[in-house]
Amino acid sequence: MVSENGAVNEDLVKERQNCSFNTLELTHLLDGGEAKTLERKEREEYFLSDPAFKDEVPMEYLSHQEQYEHSVRKACHMFRKLQEMPHGSMDNFREPPVESVAQRIKQLLGGMLGSAILKDGNPLALHYVMFLPTLAGQGTVEQQAYWISRAWNLEIVGTYAQTELGHGTFIRGLETTATYDPSTQEFVLNSPTLTAYKWWPGGLGHTANYAVVVAQLYTQGKCHGIHPFIVQLRDEETHMPMPGIIIGEIGAKLGMNTTNNGYLGFKQVRIPRENMLMKNNKVLEDGTYVKSPSDKLTYGTMMFVRVVICQDMASYLSKAVTIATRYSAVRHQSEMKPGAPEPQVLDYRTQQYKLLPSIASVFAMKFSANWIWEMYNVVNSELDQGDLERLPELHAVSCCLKALCTSDAASAVEIVRLACGGHGYMKSSNLPSTYGLVTAACTYEGENTVLLLQTARYLMKTWQQARSGQTLTPSVAYLNLYSDWRQPRTVWENTTDCVIKAFYQVAAGKVKAAAEHMERRAKGGMTPEDAWNETSIELVAASTAHCRAFIVEKFIETVSKTDVSRPLQAVLCQMAELYAVYWLLNNKGDFLMFSNLSPADVDGLQLWLEQLLTKLRPNAVGIVDSFDIHDDILASPLGAWDGRVYERLFEESQKSPLNKEPVNKSFHEYMKPFLRSNL
Numbered sequence: 001m002v003s004e005n006g007a008v009n010e011d012l013v014k015e016r017q018n019c020s021f022n023t024l025e026l027t028h029l030l031d032g033g034e035a036k037t038l039e040r041k042e043r044e045e046y047f048l049s050d051p052a053f054k055d056e057v058p059m060e061y062l063s064h065q066e067q068y069e070h071s072v073r074k075a076c077h078m079f080r081k082l083q084e085m086p087h088g089s090m091d092n093f094r095e096p097p098v099e100s101v102a103q104r105i106k107q108l109l110g111g112m113l114g115s116a117i118l119k120d121g122n123p124l125a126l127h128y129v130m131f132l133p134t135l136a137g138q139g140t141v142e143q144q145a146y147w148i149s150r151a152w153n154l155e156i157v158g159t160y161a162q163t164e165l166g167h168g169t170f171i172r173g174l175e176t177t178a179t180y181d182p183s184t185q186e187f188v189l190n191s192p193t194l195t196a197y198k199w200w201p202g203g204l205g206h207t208a209n210y211a212v213v214v215a216q217l218y219t220q221g222k223c224h225g226i227h228p229f230i231v232q233l234r235d236e237e238t239h240m241p242m243p244g245i246i247i248g249e250i251g252a253k254l255g256m257n258t259t260n261n262g263y264l265g266f267k268q269v270r271i272p273r274e275n276m277l278m279k280n281n282k283v284l285e286d287g288t289y290v291k292s293p294s295d296k297l298t299y300g301t302m303m304f305v306r307v308v309i310c311q312d313m314a315s316y317l318s319k320a321v322t323i324a325t326r327y328s329a330v331r332h333q334s335e336m337k338p339g340a341p342e343p344q345v346l347d348y349r350t351q352q353y354k355l356l357p358s359i360a361s362v363f364a365m366k367f368s369a370n371w372i373w374e375m376y377n378v379v380n381s382e383l384d385q386g387d388l389e390r391l392p393e394l395h396a397v398s399c400c401l402k403a404l405c406t407s408d409a410a411s412a413v414e415i416v417r418l419a420c421g422g423h424g425y426m427k428s429s430n431l432p433s434t435y436g437l438v439t440a441a442c443t444y445e446g447e448n449t450v451l452l453l454q455t456a457r458y459l460m461k462t463w464q465q466a467r468s469g470q471t472l473t474p475s476v477a478y479l480n481l482y483s484d485w486r487q488p489r490t491v492w493e494n495t496t497d498c499v500i501k502a503f504y505q506v507a508a509g510k511v512k513a514a515a516e517h518m519e520r521r522a523k524g525g526m527t528p529e530d531a532w533n534e535t536s537i538e539l540v541a542a543s544t545a546h547c548r549a550f551i552v553e554k555f556i557e558t559v560s561k562t563d564v565s566r567p568l569q570a571v572l573c574q575m576a577e578l579y580a581v582y583w584l585l586n587n588k589g590d591f592l593m594f595s596n597l598s599p600a601d602v603d604g605l606q607l608w609l610e611q612l613l614t615k616l617r618p619n620a621v622g623i624v625d626s627f628d629i630h631d632d633i634l635a636s637p638l639g640a641w642d643g644r645v646y647e648r649l650f651e652e653s654q655k656s657p658l659n660k661e662p663v664n665k666s667f668h669e670y671m672k673p674f675l676r677s678n679l
């Protein structure tokens, strides 16, 4: 039913009336408390009410070049506003004090506010996300004092240039060289081949004037592997490329078209010795190389970035499911019963199956990101005391969690986009650009398959330890418990305890199978490397099962411990169960093979899934409303709070430049002569 006079759509009004819990309570829970919700809303109001961020013509109708120019304008305005943002207005009466500038920057670059202002990527993002943290993490105290203050005050704009045309994952294979010349105390940077050109860094094309460049270090005739160097790319006044710097943008991509990803080649470019970031390894004036005692210290930044990625994935997905769920409540289609009115598409079981598990995934990602953040802090404080024991475990968990959160988010965004039928294919729905942003994260900061294989390496090691009877660290302790999956089966029960156990049984079974198959290959005469490669499909599957098991466990554990009202508790538990049963049924072969599940139990599980969908259906709109996403952040006619889907879609269509004139000149230039010539 279409609303009159701009009122809220009647279906949405009904949905909201039928919601069984207090949506504000869930909003506060997700934000981390009422004060945080208020802070968020103030921040959103401060930025989103600014007319400088509004587009007269939607960005997608601009040329590539215009899109870039608008993005730079918006990005500069965004960070200027951030600097001017009142810091203390709330300090006097709010505890804890208002968020730090670093937190605000994170919000401005993240999946909510950031993607509302710049839908297709921010050309200044890398300056904050990678350039500054690398200076902080890898520079000496003197280097930090000089470079961080210049970067922080935006006297210079930087990026992080690691990936090359020829190498991404395999960073030891990078070809850019930095050769030390003791006679001038300079490094000479060179790109010996085309494949040595840097390729991908955000902001590199036309935005940054400096970069941290990762290159093979040569001194005294010897290669010491890859190291980071600060290189000036462009003149600070004219922005012209510096001598010997070959620089530009890599071109249009599936998404993120305004991040200005660039290429960079060096022709014997000289930089002072002091521009090598020397917190860990050093080159002395005479060219002597001094190696750091431990290079594990850079793990911290990597892990921090992965946690942030998981949080961002939850944000992007929460936007997509809000759009698709509100639309599904407003959209009526077909006849369920002959002659009956067309139902809301949300009432179709298959539609619920597309939307509700995707909504549940948002919670799963948020809770597991919180959990790994706590683990990160514990392990970091242990590191300060010289205790490195849990570092490999944290590394393994962060790798697979980044991989699953990004790949789940990418498939869920696509599922809910399809759930919006044709309208989901419209750029204006904001679902295509959301997909572009999310799927990129499957590749950057560690390609997902490669990350899962890193977790697998850890699992293979711990598997050997389990076999030799050693006690294992918490996230892999299940390998001790379920190492023998051929032990007699016990009775299956549709309970969360039984389900969690089953996920771990599957993970243990898959770890064991991969380990045994690798061993068998090695015994058959294969080199360990070949055996690894031959077994890698199963290794990736083992990592995935391991990660899914702890996401399920953390989800169920978190909701059972959360102190909330009973109606909300019920909804959260249903979400956690739905998430678990959905993934269980999606992989039932594994569960039949490795857990207590038998074929006779599958019908019961299917019924459980359907019952959960039925229970959650009346709260679907309420749950996405609780995400409390500002209409300007959703930026979608399908998902706005008032549900005026058709009016808004039509309004959006009017923004197409083609509709500015009744007849396009191409009719007279091409069509008419063509049509006439056929007479």
Ligand SMILES: Cc1cc2nc3c(=O)[nH]c(=O)nc-3n(C[C@H](O)[C@H](O)[C@H](O)COP(=O)(O)OP(=O)(O)OC[C@H]3O[C@@H](n4cnc5c(N)ncnc54)[C@H](O)[C@@H]3O)c2cc1C
Residues within 6 Å of the ligand: 126, 160, 161, 162, 163, 166, 167, 168, 169, 170, 199, 200, 201, 202, 256, 261, 440, 443, 444, 445, 446, 447, 448, 449, 450, 453
């Ligand atoms: C949007 C975006 C932004 C980016 N921003 C930056 C940036 O700011 N700075 C920067 O330096 N880089 C950046 N990158 C580059 C990014 O880090 C690399 O794309 C990434 O590391 C993967 O490397 P690759 O593209 O060379 O893929 P490859 O490593 O060539 O991977 C190709 C395929 O080979 C497989 N593969 C590779 N190695 C193995 C292995 N050991 N075992 C099994 N399979 C393997 C992979 O799984 C994949 O399927 C960005 C990339 C994207 C998409």
